Structure formats: C-alpha cells, structure tokens
Amino acid sequence: MKKSLLALTVISTLLPLAACQTASNQVATAQTAEIDDKSEALKLNELTQQYFEASLARNPLMATFVGVHQYDDKFNPPLSAEFIQETRAFEQAYLDKVNQLDASELTGQDWLSYEIFKYDRQHALAGMDFNQEYMPLSQMGGAHTYFAMLGSGQSAQPFNSTQDYREFMQRARGFAEFMDSTIIFMQKGVESGVVLPRPIAEKVLPQLSSHVVEDITQSVFYAPLTKLDSLENLTSEEKSTLQQDYVAVIRDVIIPAYDRVYQYMKNDYLAGTRSTVGLSALPDGNEWYEHKIQTHTTLPLTAEEIHAFGQREVKRILEQMTKVKDQVGFQGDLQEFFVHLRTSDEFYFDSEEEVIEAYTKVKQKIDTRLPALFSVFPKADYEVRAVEPFRAASAAGASYQAPAPDGSRPGIFYINTHNLKAQPKFLLETLSIHEAAPGHHFQIAIQQEVEGLPQFRKFNNYTVFAEGWALYAESLGKEMGMFEDPYQWYGRLVDEQLRAMRLVVDTGLHAMGWSRQQAIVFMLNNSSMSETDVVAEVERYISIPGQALAYKIGERHIRELREYAEDQLGDKFDIRAFHQQVLVDGGIPMPLLTEKIQRWVASQR
Template sequence: MRVHILAASLALVLAGCQSNPPVTEIQSTVSSQPAESEAAKLRELVDNYFNENLAMNPLSATMVGVMDYNHLFSAPISAESLAKTAAFERKYLALAKQIDASQLQGQDRLSHEIFLYARQQAVDGLRFPSHLMPFNQMWGVQNFYPMLGSGSSAQPFNSEADYNNFIQRSQGFATYMDSAIAAMREGIQRQVVLPKSLIVKVLPQLQAHIVSNPQDSVFYGPVKMLDSNAQLSPAQKASISEAYNKMIMQVIVPAYQRTYDFMLNEYLPAGRESVGLSALVDGKAWYEHMIAVNTTLPLSADEIHQYGLNEVARIRSEMNKVRQQVGFSGDLQAFFTHLKTDPQFFFSSEEQVIQAYERVKADINSRLPALFEVFPKADYEVKAVEAYRAASSAGASYQQPAPDGSRPGIFYINTHDLKSQPKYLVETLSIHEAAPGHHFQIAIQQEVDALPDFRKYEFYTVFAEGWALYAESLGKELGLFTDPYMWYGRLSDEQLRAMRLVVDTGLHAKGWTREQAIDFMRQNSSMGEADIEAEVERYIAIPGQALSYKIGQRKIRELREQLAAQLGDTFAVRKFHTQVLIDGAMPMPVLEAKLKRWAAGL
C-alpha cells in the first residue's frame, strides 16, 4: 500500500470520536526553552529551506496549500536544474551544521536533528543518477498530473485565473515530459534504464491520455465543473471551455503521444533484462543508500533478508493454525488455493467493496478511544481508484487531506480486479490505510500547530509505513479480528510485508530474477497471481521502499515494549501513542532518542 504524500485532498472529526479534543489543542509534551539565538537561527533556516523548496517545486507547493505557484510546473530535467538542486541541498546542509545543537532543547532540538538528517541523506543521494529513470509504473508525473488536473485534487478550479493557471502549468508539463525523454535517451547511452518488464506497464498509462476527443480526457473534468460555477459568466465559461479543449488536444495529448512513441519505439528495445538495482553501475552502493533512506537504520541487505525469512516462517505457522481452527482438511497450500478461489471470499461489485469499507470505518472509529487520546480533525473518504491508473496501481493507498481543511483524506481501494480485494482483508486494510494508520499519522502531523512547516510535510517511509503496520497489530487490542478469516487477513497482510523483506533484498542485492521472486511469494501466501506480479514489479521499480513496513513496525513495537518494561505500572499505551504521533514523522533513531527522553521525564 502506498501513501500519496504529495497528493493532497480535513473537514470533520472522525465519526465516533467527536467528543475528543482536536489535535491542535494538544501541545507537544516536549519542553521548549532553547537558547534563543541558536533557536532563532534554526527556525529561520528551516523556514527559508521550506519556502525556497516550494519555489523550486511548485507542484509540492500546490499540494501543501501554497497557491502562489499554481501556474508553474517543475523545472525540466537538465544539467542546470540538477546542479541547482545539488547546490541547494549542500548549502542547507552546511548551514545546519553551523547551528550549535548543544544550545537547543525541545522542539528545536528535534527539528535540528530531523533537518540535519534529511539534508545529509539528500546530499548522499546526489551521486546516483535517478533522474535518468524519471518515472515508472508506480510513480511519476505521467500519473500524478492527471490526478492534479482532474478537478478533484489540490489544484483549484474556481475562478478564470485558476483555469488559466492550469493551462499555463500544462505548457510546463509538456516541456518537462520532453526533458524526461531526453534524460531517458541519456540513460540508454549510460545503460541506466528501466527493466523491460516495467516499461510495458508504463505504456498503457501513457496511452490512456492519448484521446481524439477532449471530452474523453481526464483533464476535461474541470470543464464539466463550469456549469455549476456561479462565479463565472456565460462568456467566461465559453472562453475557458475553448481554451481548455485547445490545451488538451494541442498540449496534453501531444506530450503523452511523444512520450508513448519514444518509450515504445526507442526505450523498450533498449530496456534491460536484469531487474535488480545492483545490476547497474554503482548499483550495490545505490541499493545500500536506498536501504538507508527507507529504514533510517544501519541495516545490511543480508540481515534484512534473514529477518524476512524468519518472519515468513513464523507467519506461515500462524496461518496454519487458522486453517486448523476453521476445520479445513487440506494442507496449507490447499488452504491458500481455497482462499483464492472460493466465491464466498469475494465481492461481486465495486459498490459492495466500498460499502464494506464504509461499514468497517464506522466500527473502527467507535473503538479508537480505547487506545488513543489524540485524533485528527480531518475525516477521510473511501473511493475506488480511478480507471485510468487502476491496472498498475497498488491494491490500496492513502491520499492526505488538504492542510486548510478544504478536502478530506482519501482511502483509495483498487477495484480493478475484485479477486484482489477479498473480504477477509477489510479490517486489516482499513486499519492500515485509514484509522488509526496512515490517516491518523499523516493528518495529525499536518494539524499540530507547534510544528514548523518543513516537519508538517516531512515524510519518512519507515515511520509512515511502520506506523501503519504497527496500527494493524493493534487490531486485537481494539476488539477486532474476532472472525478467524479476518485474523487470517491480518496474517496475510503481515506475511506480504515479511515476504517483501526477502524479495526486495533478493532482487536488488542477491541477484534474484523476477520469476524467482514471484515463485517465492506464490509458495508463501494466498495472493492471486496478478497481485503477486504487480507486487514484484513494484519492488523492482522502487528499491528499498518495501523494507520500511516490517522494519518500522518492529522498531515501534520494540520501543513500546522497552518503555513499558522501564515505566511499569505508570506506562499508558494511549500516552505512548500520543508521543509517537504528536511530533510528526522522523527517522527511527530520532524517535528512539525522543521517546527515551520522554520516559526519563526530560
């Protein structure tokens, strides 16, 4: 499951939790009495970084509710833009190192630790030519821009200026796509290219936006909204409609067509047969960097691989207990087949899927006060993944709410293949993607008044995904998973995350083939064949990301157990959860140090 951290969409307090205080009324429990000179320097530094970064990344600005750059797109990929980014990160790393950390306390201390860590990691990553593979089937502007331009995302479409902003931004999009083609051509020369198995998945994503009628385009959505717009005159609506049709057919469609033609005729033949990052020049170091980025811990591929193998074996044993509990007479592999094929485990329509998740949303929300004292103000909606990206998207994902409260969060369910959404996953998947998983963590992070802006939108995969998987582990404490099949669903999801440790490291550090990875997952789960293939191709596309779930969960659970043992009868799990969530996402070593200070009363 992925989090769209840059795709924003906060309005209502969660159903069942209305009587609880909003997060903005709860101040961080970390004391804040820093030496003012160093603290002031730090605050100015991180604010300058945040604002300068938004100016350089106008799409990110729109996502976090800063509308000053709604007419601009990201700079094209070029030697100049890459050098500008490198100089920017090196400048702020040097400035962060000049701050006397010994003079900082409380939130300022945390901010410095997080900022310094992030800038060092960014500088460390500059050596790797990721710009030569600017998108894949899992992420990239080819999928993100249609979401932005659909009329149902962060880009506003209220005034004539709003529409003109997006028309101008689309010129920048077309220029960027041309620069992506140039970067991929350079990648061909330097032998830094996507595997062929991924390129073929990008092609239909591009083709979906090559239309002969503008009304068939996702980008036509804002035009459909004109009829209900009372702010605009008939003449303005007619003018906007004409300009929008021209933009779609003369800017958007040609940009997708050029990219599609290049990828089909030039890039696909040059795609590589290998799949692991280690197959590329400097690939071993590149993957080690991706492990560090996605876990924030000093772990090797070998130790992660072995931990994964151990967890896969443990969870298989738990699954076998469920098989025995429900009285299934066959062995575990036969039980897997039964769970994949028996119609009783599947929905018959998209509507049934959405309704099931809406019901479990209400049930979970009513239980949350038992383990939590802090709740997001923002609500979330359950929606099906849009058709144009469903075929290659994750089974579920979460899109954060708008910081200004204008849009709720979105829990996306992929209903493209109903066999990929078995009924027994409903409880565990809802916990993970929505409450108290991603929705809790990300919405709360945005809403805490005390955090500087850069921390409100900071994203650490190991924190976000680790928290969401840890949240799943709270299901029984919340009184869920009483049905053995729902408990199997929890085990199935945890098994997926355990297999990821094995498969990701296998692909990128141990020379595994795509087929080896698929076979390993087939032998250790009840996942459908199409799901397994999509998962493996996801790991190929974004090395290291899949490691974050189990590694993060293990660290949070480990910290809870350590502090519970240390504090004894004074330990309260609701307070622990507040401490994990209230200061936003951070690297695991920073979280550990913070929690230990809290436990010590510092």
C-alpha cells in the same frame, strides 16, 4: 505503497529533482545572511522556514499538494544538468548554514528539528551520487501520473474560478516541457546503461497511451469542464471562451506531450531496456541499494540481515496461518487452503459498490473503538473512494492521500476495484486500519495539524515511520476488539506476511541476484495472494528499491520501543500516552524516535 500516500509520494519523488533556479539561490543566500545575532533556536526556525518556502518555489507540485496555491500555474522545471547542479548547491548551502549553529543550545522540538533538518540535507546530497534522473518514470509514479491526478479535478489542483482554469492551462505547458526533458534523460540513461527493466517500461506504456485520445470528452483532463456551470459571475460567452481555450490545451498541449513520450518509449526506449531487474545490475548498483536501504529505513542495516529477518518472519506467520486453517475446519494442507481462498467466490466482492460500502461500514466500526488506545485524534476526517480508472490498472491495491492542511479537503482512503479478485473480504479490517485509522490517516493528518511544528516537518515523510506506524497500527487490531472473525484475523496475517515476504524479495531482487520469476514463485508459495496481485507487487519492488523494507522494519522498531517503555515503566506505562509520544512530533528517523522515547521514559519514572 501502496504506495501509498500519494501526496507525500509527490513530495519525496519530485523534491529531490526540483530545479533550483539561480535567482532562488541568491534569495536564499541573502535571507540566510540576515540571520544574525539571535538565539540558536530562532536562527534554526528561520533557516528551516526559509528552506521550506524556497522548496515550494522550486517544486510547484509540492506546493499545490501541501495547500500553497501561489504556484498552481507552474510545473516543476524540466530536467537538465544545470538544475541538478543547482539542486546540489542548494542542499549544500543549507547544510553549511545548519552546521554553523550550536546544537548544544537546542532542546525539545528545536533539538528534533535540528537533527531532522541536518539528516535530510546530508541524505539528499548522498542520493545525488546516483543517476535516478535517468529513470524519471515508472508504473508506480512520475510526472505522467501526478499530472493526471491534478488534472482530473479530484485532487489538490483547484478548479473553483476562471483563474484556476487559466492557471492549470499554464501548468500544462510546463508539464509538456518537463515530459520532453524526460525523453532526453531517458536517452542519456540508455547511453550510460541506467535504464528500466523491460517489464517495468512495458507497464508505463498503457499509462501514457490512455491519455492519447481522439475524443477530448473522454480525456480525464476534460472532467473539470463539467463543473463550469457552477462558476459564478460568468456570462455564457465567457464560459464558452474558457471552454474552447481549455479544450485547445488538452488537444494541442497535453495529449501531444503524452504521445511524444509514448512514441519514444515504444519505438526507441524499449529496445534499450534491460533483462535484469535488480539495482545491483546497474553501475554502482550495490552502493545505490545501500543508500536506498538507508533512505527507507533510516537505520544502519544490511541487505543480508534484513533478508534473514524476513525469512524467519515468513516461517512464523505461516505457522499462524496454519492455526487459522485448522480453526475454520478446512480439510487439506496450507497450500490447498491458499488455493481455496484464491478461488472461492465467497471471499470476494461482486462489484465496486460493494467494496466501497463494506469499507465504509468498517470505518464506522473502528471509529468507536479508538478512544481505548488513543488520546490524540486528527481533526480531519477521511473518505473511502475507488481508485480512478485512468490509473487503476497499475495502481496499488489501496493507498491514502492526506487531507488538505486547511481542512478544505478530507483524507482519501483509495481502494483499487480494478481487479475484484485482488480485494478479498478478509482484508477489510486490516487494510482499513493500515490505510486509514489509526494508520496513515492518524499519523499524517496529526502531523499536519500539530501546532508549532515547523513547516518542513509538517510535510516531511520517512517511509519507515509512516509505513512502520501503519503496520504497527494493524497489530493493535485485537486490542481494539477487531479480528474476532478468524478470517479477518487471517487477513491480518496476510498483510503481515506480505510485509515479511517483501523483506525477502526486495533484498533478493536488488542484492542477491533474484529474477523476477524467482520472486513471484516465492510469494505464491508463501501466501494466498492471486498471481496478478503478486506480479504487481514484485514489479513494484523492482521499481522502487528499498521502499518495501520500511513496513516491517518500522513496525519492529516501534514495537521494540513500546516493549522498552512497558518494561521500564511497569504500572506507570500508559498506552495512550505512548501513542501520543510517537505521533505528536510527526514523522522522524528511527534513531531520533528511539532517543525521544528514551527521554520520555526517563521523565515518567
């Protein structure tokens, strides 16, 4: 991840943990009871819309990120046994309702919506058999990072009126309650043996302590106050009162909330963390990892077959890298070439400004070449930005945040400039294609913009689809006239090798007993990545098991579907039409994408 896809990460991470208030359950039951003698398609559309709206009420953060602002004053309710039980009941109620529909009467988009909705409810319920709530924070994300993003004034939380500021102050109080509940649940995890590995817990500490500041003006949460003068129709006295109240919330609510969790993790939790790193070391860990594989690939794959596929790909890509080494005339073996690429200043930028400028220029180059392969384009544009300092130390090298659905905010292609040695110049083209166009920006923005798509599908996220598409998009580089420079082609191989190594390392860590150091050595031996970058990657795989499998598995599946369509259609195959078919219905599980493409191919003969 990049991990990429920050708004979608909030949705996929927090929605399964969103509280289901009893009143919401009663409303949902009453609403669904009103669906009477209507067509199966209409019943389905009403049911899924009710679910989506109820989900926003239960998950206020998701609502904000998808552009629904009526809950901007609320944070997700605190973790509790009651809320987990009610969440299970909520999911089961909607599964029962969708099972009452006659799927044989559904076609087209309605058929897809039925299959997706049912799959999601079944999978959500299966995931509740494990105790993810005992590990609510990691260096890859959690309430502590999402809240800071919102409070920075640079994300989805609006700060355009007095009411906006007041609503965020109220949300901050809910955040403090939520953070206190994470302490309770992390302690439950200590008592039951479901805890973070020590290196991961240690990475969370600076993310928390960075917000425990004495000078309020140095807090990331102070930034929105610099916009107060732009608010209209406010007297100086009103602005002064608002600023005093806002500063008080930062000082008395937000900073203490971060400090309480920091002190707990530092003084109590660390002592209870584990020396193992794999999911298989936890209670029911093997079954848990199998569930994670299904979550992130949507395919019936085993850790063993994924591991073997990854090993084959690592070997193949190394052979391609050797060809590049020979092409550029490097005298030495591949390991020496790796060292050369890691250590030579010519391959790295000198400043953050250089990085952002270079990626902005590549954006312009790519934009002119897209029409050859695509007939559908997102209406929203995207910007290139540096990752904010408060999260840069632990953030991925690059990531993408979706545009606001109403067009008020563009997509954001984030580049992490914290460590310039982790941003080699030879990654320029491939990384831009992956994160922006025609990768994540195309897939996610188009999904949000498709007319007539049910709301729950506009903001759905399947890692294998999103990341598989982005990696497939990279593979289109040469067809787009990119990668003409051998070093830029090497950059594409670097990215592909990273995804191949992920298959080996993720399964190695979580199913085969690999140590953190074993994974680090494997990646260093098979790539030119810097050690700091490798360590960050390995710790990411430790934190979010199975997510790293989605890239290469998804790309392989989309590529196989393209080859199938080309073989079946011959001269009738149109690459732009194929890409439209993949993108135009939004993200869907791979088995459904397969069936959809097969139906499309049959209709083209």
